[in-house]
Amino acid sequence: MSIQSEPISDEEEEIEFEQPAQNPPAPADELFDISTTVDPSYIISLIRKLLPSTMNPTSINDQEKNVSHSVGDDCWEEHGCVLWDLATSRTHAEFMVQNLILEVILATLTVSQSPRVTEISLGIIGNLACHEVSQKQIATVKGLIEIIVDQLFVDDTPCLCEEFRLLTLCLQGSEGVTWAHALQPETILSRILWIVENTLNPQLIEKSVGFLLAISESEDEVRTLVLPQLVKLGLPSILTNLLAFEISKIEGDERSPERYSVLDTVLRAIEALAVVDGCSQELCSSKKLFNLLCTMIKLTDKIEVATSCVTATVLIANLLTDSEDLILEINEDLDFLHGLLDIIPFASDEMEARNALWDIISRLLTQFQQEKMNSIILYKYISILASKIDIIEEELLDHQLTSSNQDQTGSERNLRIRTAALKRIDFIASQWLTLKDQVSPSDAYMVNERDLDRLKDCCRKYS
Known part of the structure; x- marks a missing residue:
């Protein structure tokens, strides 16, 4: 069944509600096995206090006699947040599941009209889902998966944030297929x-x-x-x-x-x-x-945004491989070449990104070998490449060191991609030397002859 919240006005075109309050975080790996001094009876008493009036309290199997059949939202929030926090511990999480926390939350989600109660409920299950044993138990409670998925229709941002966190964890777990069917x-x-x-x-x-x-x-x-x-x-x-x-x-x-x-x-x-x-x-x-x-x-x-730029580089390389005509969109884009070279230091730890960078550079420079040379563009390209010699030289040295630690197949592929790019840089640098007298110097694109010599030496050394 769908839990309906306040109707959305016609003017609202997107989901935009209050920012989530500070809530207990998902457990870090190092917290999974921490020892605990929390009295088990205290955890059971908290679970009892979350019981909605529609649920039979005798189903909670402990020796306590005083049970809150129904509590107000403020009290529910207080008790629920404590359980949310305790669920970061694997030991607590397993104990909570053994004492029917999932059944209590199922009953709560069935009757609750409070977005905050729903958020906390989803948050507790989300932390339980961080542990393998308790995560498996979520899928065994009849009706729980369905009502969790149904919370996607609650128009409340904090609830939806917890909903997607929970769904992501469960989809990646051993019961992922069960969740996929429900979705x-x-x-x-x-x-x-x-x-x-x-x-x-x-x-x-x-x-x-x-x-x-x-x-x-x-x-x-x-x-x-x-x-x-x-x-x-x-x-x-x-x-x-x-x-x-x-x-x-x-x-x-x-x-x-x-x-x-x-x-x-x-x-x-x-x-x-x-x-x-x-x-x-x-x-x-x-x-x-x-x-x-x-x-x-x-x-x-x-x-x-360095990480994002590295990902964008890999994507561009993949798109150029599948759609070669796209290179025409950037073959004379000097800002693109400049920006691409600036990404080199950020990609130094990722071989796939390094290969992507060199592959794009190689494809860009191929245009100069396949088409009639435009001396002005060539001049500007050489100016940019020479100005980045320090970055290029450092990358090539580091690339050589890391390649020696790779498997033979990977090393050969990396070398092939890099060598193709370096030979093309050397080629257009040589072409520039034969055409340089035909171009008037530009303040924006001055070529430092010393840097150009270093660039050529670098290309020949590492190719």
Whole structure:
């Protein structure tokens, strides 16, 4: 059954409610096995105090006699938040499940009209779902999965944030297929996409897109049950539009840590979707997506969004592989080349990103070998490349050191990608030396001859 909240006025076009209050966090790995001095009877007494009047208190099997059949929302919130916090401990979580906390929450969700009570209920189950044993028990309580999924229709941002956190954890667990079946109906999937598309709350965007990311990264059976229908309902275009929205915030005056993490999650979701059969073609054919990714590369201040820029680089390389004509969109974009080279230090720890960078550079420079040389553009390219010699040289040295620690197959592939790019840089540098007298120097694109010599030496040394 659906738990209805206050009706939404006609003027409201998106989900935007109060920010969530400070709630107990999901348990960190190191908290799973901490010892506890909490009296078990205290935990049982808290569970009892959450009992709705419709539930038989004798089903709680302990020796206490005083039972609160129904408590007010304020008291329920107080007791529920304590249990929410205690559920971060694996020992507490398993004890709570053994003493019917899940049945109590099921009864509560069935009758509650309070968004805060619903949020706390979902938060408790979310923390229980962080532990393998208690997570498995969630799927065994008859009717619980259905009523949890039904909370997607509660128009309350904090509730939905906890809802998506819980669904993400359960979908990634051993009972993921069971949850995927519950999420399959088109009304459910349409509601999920509606939330993603309409909310302006950064935390809810991150949680809901993180859930979509979990689907794309799930085991084949789970992904097959849910993802094709999401794609049919417009997931690729929704993610692309959401990326445009987040980039507009980053380019504007709303640079904040919460926006950075949202942008990163959106890009990761697109990246995961782009490698799934049946989904990649629509993304690869999207010039809008390609242009948005290029905008990321050209951001002048990349420090706060470095991880996102690295992901954008990998995506661009993949799109260029599938749609070679896209290179024409950027082959004379000097800001793109400049921005791409600035990403090199941020990609130093990720071999896939390094390869993507060198692959894009190689594709860009191939244009100069396949078409008639434009001496002005060539001059500007050489100016940018020479000005980045310190970054390039450091990357090549580091690349050489890491390649020696890789497996032979991976090392050969990395070397092949890098060598192709370096030979093309050397080629156009040589061409520049033969054409340089034909171009008038520009203050904006001066070529330092010493840096150019270092660039050529570097290319020949490492190729």
